[in-house]
Amino acid sequence: MKIMIITSSPNKEGLTESCGEAAKEGVKEGNGEFLMVRLNDKTILNCNACDQGWGTCLQENQCQLEDDFDDIHKAMGTVDGYVVITPVYWGDMSESAKAFFDRLRRCESSFDPSNINDIQNKPFICVAAAGGSGNGTLSCLSNMERLFLHLNKMNYKNITNFDYIGITQRNKSYMLDAILASAKKMILGD
Numbered sequence: 001m002k003i004m005i006i007t008s009s010p011n012k013e014g015l016t017e018s019c020g021e022a023a024k025e026g027v028k029e030g031n032g033e034f035l036m037v038r039l040n041d042k043t044i045l046n047c048n049a050c051d052q053g054w055g056t057c058l059q060e061n062q063c064q065l066e067d068d069f070d071d072i073h074k075a076m077g078t079v080d081g082y083v084v085i086t087p088v089y090w091g092d093m094s095e096s097a098k099a100f101f102d103r104l105r106r107c108e109s110s111f112d113p114s115n116i117n118d119i120q121n122k123p124f125i126c127v128a129a130a131g132g133s134g135n136g137t138l139s140c141l142s143n144m145e146r147l148f149l150h151l152n153k154m155n156y157k158n159i160t161n162f163d164y165i166g167i168t169q170r171n172k173s174y175m176l177d178a179i180l181a182s183a184k185k186m187i188l189g190d
């Protein structure tokens with residue numbers, strides 16, 4: 001089983017990266033493979049809402065903007081599950097996460113069955129990495145839940161959420177272990 005671990009913080013030595021490392025260790029302990037994607041190292045433009053609001057995203061399942069988005073989107077189809085980690089900014093996902101996932105949900109929004117690709121119906125773990133207060137962790141996780149519901153066509157029966165984890169600077173000494181355990185269990189199952 002191969003897991004894509006997506007991090008989305010500008011901080012290379014912060015909590016988000018520590019969460020990514022914990023997820024990586026969990027995948028390794030489960031004898032899985034991992035693919036790390038650090039969105040802040042990529043060029044991801046903001047959605048243009050092309051034409052009247054929909055561009056090629058709806059008809060062709062791909063974005064017409066030229067940057068690193070398409071390669072990551074394609075790579076998502078080659079893995080078996082996802083760990084998505086964002087710092088909590090203003091009770092929401094980071095700007096780099098929003099830029100990427102705004103475009104991804106559009107490219108995955110067609111209801112044409114022939115357009116359904118390999119991203120849907122795969123397990124995912126959402127991690128919101130907050131500051132000391134942890135205020136806004138729940139709204140961030142709630143927005144992540146909404147995102148994955150959209151990616152799975154709002155189909156609650158198909159949704160394959162594996163875990164939603166909130167971690168703060170205060171509880172990281174034990175929550176990093178929880179992220180490791182969650183990623184490992186996603187590989188090994190029950």
Ligand SMILES: Cc1cc2nc3c(=O)[nH]c(=O)nc-3n(C[C@H](O)[C@H](O)[C@H](O)COP(=O)(O)O)c2cc1C
Pocket residue numbers: 009010011013014015016017087088089090091092129130131132133134135136137169
């Ligand atoms: C612009 C901005 C907004 C933030 N908003 C929140 C917030 O709403 N709630 C919170 O608990 N922490 C908030 N924080 C703190 C970060 O979530 C926290 O420092 C986190 O560890 C950042 O991830 P990093 O360590 O990967 O940089 C904010 C930080 C920044 C820079």
